[in-house]
Amino acid sequence: MGKKSRYQKKKFEKRKGPKKSTGEYGDIVQKNEKFEHYYKTQGILAEDEFDKFVDSLKVVLPTSFRITGSRSHAEELRDLMIKEYFPSMEDFEVDGEKVEVPKPLPWYPDQLAWVSTISRHALRKSAELAKFHRFLVAETEVGNISRQEVVSMIPVELLDVKPNHSVLDMCAAPGSKTAQILEAVHADESEAIPDGLVIANDADQARSYMLVKQAKRLQSPCLMVTNHDAQQFPAIYFTPKDLPEAKTLRFDRVLADVPCSGDGTFRKNKNIWKTWTVGNGNALHRVQLPILLRGCALVKVGGRIVYSTCSFNPMENEAVVAAAISQCGGAFRLVDVSKELPGLIRRPGMTSWKVQHKDGTFYESYENIPEASRHQMVQTLFPPANAAEMNLERCVRVYPHDQNTGGFFVAVLEKVAPYGALDKLEGKGAPISEAEAAATNDATTVADVKDNSIARKRVSEGDSEREAKRIHFEENESKEDGHSKATSSDEAVEPQKKKAAWKGSESPFVFLNRDDPELLAIREYYGLSDKFPKDNFVVRSENDSWKTVYFVSTAVRNIVTAGNSYRLNIVNSGIVTFTRNSAHDGGAGSPFRLSNDGLSTIAPFVSDKCVIQASLADIKVLLPMSYPKFTKFSDEMREIFEKLRKWLQAARF
Structure with missing residues (x-):
């Protein structure tokens, strides 16, 4: 939501004294006559409801959260939450405090945003409520739930x-x-x-x-x-x-x-x-x-x-x-x-x-x-x-x-x-x-x-040129529809990396040529579909031995490779898709592992030969331990593993 300016933060920090034993807010009187006089004079509300407005400002704000991610997954998580946790909260009290079941926001689409008035006292006192709280914390940590004010x-x-x-x-x-x-x-x-x-x-x-x-x-x-x-x-x-x-x-x-x-x-x-x-x-x-x-x-x-x-x-x-x-x-x-x-x-x-x-x-x-x-x-x-x-x-x-x-x-x-x-x-x-x-x-x-x-000024042109130096890909850089292109799909290009598209206080952006030998090996090993963008793999180092391959969308790539992208102070962009396996001996398989970070983006384009469909029973074997024995899996899964082993032995990249 709207942020406090840096100026306001500094003023507050100067005024704020040491915390007292009553707590950070324990000594604060919730009244400001200048505030009330100002807004009464402005007439932001009818006089007969102004007191109700001021009283509401003194009540602690309820907890609110959104269920995030893809729509289908979010709806599944919503239904799980309602089915598994809400029934035990019906007609529930903790030390005389009535517990209300979380309610969906009436205006937010598909009941994917919720409000909870459950107090911290109730959470600490009730094992059932603590269980629901652990669910919220766990799902927040993995990104399925986002705490956000209504x-x-x-x-x-x-x-x-x-x-x-x-x-x-x-x-x-x-x-x-x-x-x-x-x-x-x-x-x-x-x-x-x-x-x-x-x-x-x-x-x-x-x-x-x-x-x-x-x-x-x-x-x-x-x-x-x-x-x-x-x-x-x-x-x-x-x-x-x-x-x-x-x-x-x-x-x-x-x-x-x-x-x-x-x-x-x-x-x-x-x-x-x-x-x-x-x-x-x-x-x-x-x-x-x-x-x-x-x-x-x-x-x-x-x-x-x-x-x-x-x-x-x-x-x-x-x-x-x-x-x-x-x-x-x-x-x-x-x-x-x-x-x-x-x-x-x-x-x-x-x-x-x-x-x-x-x-x-x-x-x-x-x-x-x-x-x-x-x-x-x-x-x-x-x-x-x-x-x-x-x-x-x-x-x-x-x-x-x-x-x-x-x-x-x-x-x-x-x-x-x-x-x-x-x-x-x-x-x-x-x-x-x-x-x-x-x-x-x-x-x-x-x-x-x-x-x-309090107006902060910056000569951004000068700052940007000091912090970031734009290096064009090559003198004969092609243009298509007004967007910079590193290569054309109809042209043969020397199999070498381009120079950095952007340099700054952060690591540079170096886009890999679509014919880079290591990139070709990655594409072949994982069987990446031709529909997957070939020119959007980027590394953050100009050295020859890079360890991590990132991927950006075409829209992001067009910005990074724009003629005056040096003016941008880029903090971060791109997701990790492949990381170099330092233990790879140059034999079978690929020296690059597929990263979990980029899995959801790249998975739809990976060849079926690199995708294993596992049963729920086999997934349960995988989850508790790092290296389960083959004998723990079903016959169908052991057969898949054996075929995969033979394929890796025969493969040479």
Whole structure:
């Protein structure tokens, strides 16, 4: 969900004193008069329900989780959970505490998201509940279940991702939404390697590595993790920039889940009761707007961008959306999603609001602010003159007391006309906003941002060139449909590795030539189908003796081999498919083992001669021990093993 900015984190760390014996939150009074006064004045809710809203913020948030993976497998796990664990929870009490059976989210598809109000006390006291808890922990560790807050699931569902979509998650860490996006890209189980692409970006390098760990459970060749300030995400060109109609990296879907003040997270972060100030939202507006505008420039015409925060503040929500619509000159419209996610209780977006100065004064327009105080405010905080025409009520507000959730804001925007430098570059005649024209590296900015002390700046062109050096594959590199190609299927190529397609602070990306002898041996040994992409195997070393072979989708490969891919700070991409067997003596068999990480991707393309169909009884023999004796298996399995032994003796690779 919306993240706390690095600026806000530092302020909090400076203020926070040592933990007391009562616990981290034991000394916190759950009341903030400035918070209540501010939102009462804004009129975010009717007066007769405001107290109920505030009281809900003081109650601990329930546990929620999604069942992940392929749809068929997820449904099997869901049915197993209901059948094996829920019956024992019916009419169940622990020390007088009534235990409620977990319930599915009424608006999440196919009952694959659940909420549990079971307390930690009940888990510790009951063996039956502890058994259910162990099930959740075990399935989470292997990636079949993902802990995720309920409201955090909404943006991706409204993003409406399809398997052929290219998607940018601009502020992705810690990665729960990225995982949700990847699941949507892999929703078609008949396609082992979908055409879609997911770029998960985060401004914080350490958090970017958290993304890698989170996404590793899903093992998708369609994922790339990058490290950029979202408002500075670089433009990547598939063809030279000066061509009449250049081809650039554009996205069907963009998620801008931006850093925010986080006052929608009171229920899991009680520190906000003592740290909340109106200044947080006013300041973060200046960071959030450039991020949204950059996403607007990167999305395709006809594409969808979802903007979200875990804040109630209109400065961070409707004000940002309204300013973006205004600056984009009619290129975007708010989508009416009132019919989507039936069962979700949501409130309409605000169409008017006031701006509070740090001295406590509320202003309804920028012109009403005294001249001496204007330098502390920006005009985009206020509703624009044409706010009534923007359909701001189509924004989605989620309040905790409606469905026992956290607080959240979501706006779904559709690009209905060209906007920005990239559209103009591709020959669409799009106007360029003043903010874009002022940006030297194609990143959309706001004039006021340069004066904002919390706006992080980076000259990304210079940084990227220092951190990453682009080396073209070869002088006569072929181009097809505007995408760089290492080889052509109709050409004979010298059996040697290419130079690195990308070099940076991370290991380089070196794509293997389809006629590389070791790669040919791998393909022959495993009987890989001709339908399996031949040019997407990559190693992360320029040395001749590489140990691990990775695989990336064609969409990822096109980005890595793009002419200016050096601008990307790539943290990770690709899944391990083969690893070198150091014990191989050069005789029968292949010196490369098939990796578990890449098994689900490559298995549909492996020859039947390398696939053994085992009975359940034989699988039970395999699971408890590393090297079971042949005599433990069925007659059918022993016969298969004998044929395999003879085949390996005869094979020479």
